[in-house]
Amino acid sequence: MGVRVEIADTLQQALRLLAESEPPVRLLAGGTDLLVQWRRDPPDSGTVIVLGHIPELQVIEARPEGIYIGSGATHAALRDSALLKAKVPAIVTAASGVGGRQIQSTGTIGGNIANASPAADLAPPLLIADAQVVLQSVRGERKVPLDTFYRGYREIDLREGEMIVGFLVRPLEPGGVEFFRKLGMRSAHAIAKVSVAMRLVLEGRKVCRARIALGSLAEVPLRAEEAEKWLEGRELSRETIQEIGERVRAVVRPIDDIRSTARYRRWVAGNLVRGFVESLAAGD
Amino acid sequence: MNTESAGEKGLGHGWIRRTWVVNGEEVSLSVPPLRRVLDILREELGLTGTKEGCGEGECGTCTILVDDRPVCSCLLVAAQVPDGSRILTIEGLSAMEEGRILEAAYVEAGAVQCGFCIPGMLMASYALLRRNGKPTDAEIREAIAGNICRCTGYVKIVEAIRLAAERIGRAPAGK
Ligand SMILES: Cc1cc2nc3c(=O)[nH]c(=O)nc-3n(C[C@H](O)[C@H](O)[C@H](O)COP(=O)(O)OP(=O)(O)OC[C@H]3O[C@@H](n4cnc5c(N)ncnc54)[C@H](O)[C@@H]3O)c2cc1C
Numbered sequence: 439m440g441v442r443v444e445i446a447d448t449l450q451q452a453l454r455l456l457a458e459s460e461p462p463v464r465l466l467a468g469g470t471d472l473l474v475q476w477r478r479d480p481p482d483s484g485t486v487i488v489l490g491h492i493p494e495l496q497v498i499e500a501r502p503e504g505i506y507i508g509s510g511a512t513h514a515a516l517r518d519s520a521l522l523k524a525k526v527p528a529i530v531t532a533a534s535g536v537g538g539r540q541i542q543s544t545g546t547i548g549g550n551i552a553n554a555s556p557a558a559d560l561a562p563p564l565l566i567a568d569a570q571v572v573l574q575s576v577r578g579e580r581k582v583p584l585d586t587f588y589r590g591y592r593e594i595d596l597r598e599g600e601m602i603v604g605f606l607v608r609p610l611e612p613g614g615v616e617f618f619r620k621l622g623m624r625s626a627h628a629i630a631k632v633s634v635a636m637r638l639v640l641e642g643r644k645v646c647r648a649r650i651a652l653g654s655l656a657e658v659p660l661r662a663e664e665a666e667k668w669l670e671g672r673e674l675s676r677e678t679i680q681e682i683g684e685r686v687r688a689v690v691r692p693i694d695d696i697r698s699t700a701r702y703r704r705w706v707a708g709n710l711v712r713g714f715v716e717s718l719a720a721g722d
Numbered sequence: 723m724n725t726e727s728a729g730e731k732g733l734g735h736g737w738i739r740r741t742w743v744v745n746g747e748e749v750s751l752s753v754p755p756l757r758r759v760l761d762i763l764r765e766e767l768g769l770t771g772t773k774e775g776c777g778e779g780e781c782g783t784c785t786i787l788v789d790d791r792p793v794c795s796c797l798l799v800a801a802q803v804p805d806g807s808r809i810l811t812i813e814g815l816s817a818m819e820e821g822r823i824l825e826a827a828y829v830e831a832g833a834v835q836c837g838f839c840i841p842g843m844l845m846a847s848y849a850l851l852r853r854n855g856k857p858t859d860a861e862i863r864e865a866i867a868g869n870i871c872r873c874t875g876y877v878k879i880v881e882a883i884r885l886a887a888e889r890i891g892r893a894p895a896g897k
């Protein structure tokens with residue numbers, strides 16, 4: 439017996455294999471999550487489809503509808519992309535902080551999101567860029583906003599026979615700035631304990647658009663929507679700086695396995711957001 | 723893609739044929755598709771300089787270069803590495819001028835204690851120096867962030883890499 443391993447050379451081939459292979463079918467991208475899991479629990483039936491050889495999944499490019507990032511783009515490719523650095527810089531900052539260089543060489547953005555960890559580093563920067571998840575199966579294509587793609591703890595809206603082919607993100611607007619920060623144990627190894635991403639579009643000192651996203655602070659990576667709404671239209675004043683941290687803390691719904699440090703995490707998230715707003719206010 | 727039969731638990735059904743350029747030499751082998759590159763190097767090819775520490779991507783001891791990028795060979799299986807890939811292990815690096823300079827710098831800087839982390843550290847150091855001949859200390863630290871050393875506290879390792887960078891920069895033969 440043993441698990442059958444199929445190496446897909448094109449997207450079409452991968453989708454066909456996904457539809458027709460003997461279940462359970464598992465997709466292997468960089469393997470930095472999956473191969474660790476398999477050490478304890480190796481697959482012994484069904485099919486593994488290897489995705490790493492498919493050029494279509496590695497595309498990073500500007501399209502009319504936004505910046506497109508293929509699901510197979512590695513953290514190294516994100517880290518070194520001049521396009522992403524100019525248009526969605528928080529993604530570059532986050533990718534540069536995933537594991538060490540070795541993990542960045544093979545780990546992919548698609549695997550990071552499909553793994554569905556509340557601590558996935560790429561989730562907050564994708565959320566602040568209004569990312570759409572582009573999904574395909576032999577039946578066709580579907581686009582889902584990332585914030586509804588996450589459905590619950592370790593649960594994503596991925597249907598049978600479907601795979602993530604890429605992400606469409608909104609490029610930074612004129613007057614826009616982005617920020618990403620994670621606080622963990624040892625940055626290269628710990629799964630982030632708290633991460634915050636933020637995009638603000640400013641007109642002078644006024645905030646026109648705000649996006650704030652938090653990782654490891656709830657059962658899924660999430661946007662602090664009430665805090666965003668509160669911030670939009672406000673000046674970067676002393677009062678705004680004072681209050682934004684509180685507004686962010688109010689959003690957080692800690693989950694069981696992190697409850698012991700929930701207060702600490704909430705406090706840190708508020709401070710990170712406040713610090714970013716403060717540095718922007720000081721910069722003018 | 724894979725036709726031959728036989729399969730070992732966890733390694734995938736059947737065998738695949740792979741042709742890679744390992745330390746400059748073309749190597750062709752038949753392997754189970756989910757066999758780790760770490761095991762192929764050590765057991766099929768006798769390249770035992772690459773060590774296994776944690777086996778889970780955390781320690782960097784098993785670092786090799788695939789097409790010039792540092793990767794953990796413990797988290798890489800045969801089926802992920804296409805034909806024609808260039809693999810560099812510590813044996814290949816040691817035979818190169820840059821490798822000899824790096825090793826000497828590590829010894830001189832006092833960066834080697836038990837030595838367990840060193841093959842991986844040298845590979846990560848070389849991956850850095852081949853794309854950045856004059857790294858800052860911050861860049862050096864970032865380049866070895868995926869490598870754990872339990873003995874030295876990293877200061878001497880950073881020093882060793884700085885020293886090697888200077889010497890490679892001065893060496894007559896280029897990269
Ligand atoms: C030492 C170490 C440090 C790490 N540090 C970090 C860190 O700092 N931050 C962080 O966020 N993560 C970290 N990780 C986790 C991991 O590296 C990342 O989540 C990585 O991006 C996963 O991508 P991958 O391609 O390796 O996924 P894989 O292991 O190949 O796959 C992961 C999951 O996603 C599925 N999948 C993959 N591609 C697709 C697709 N296209 N469509 C649908 N499903 C798919 C797989 O079936 C599997 O279930 C670390 C891991 C290790 C081992």
Ligand code: FES
Pocket residue numbers: 773774775776777778779780781782783784785794795796797
């Ligand atoms: S043995 Fe591969 S990273 Fe530890």
Ligand code: FES
Pocket residue numbers: 833834835836837838839840870871872873874
């Ligand atoms: S010298 Fe002992 S682990 Fe680095």
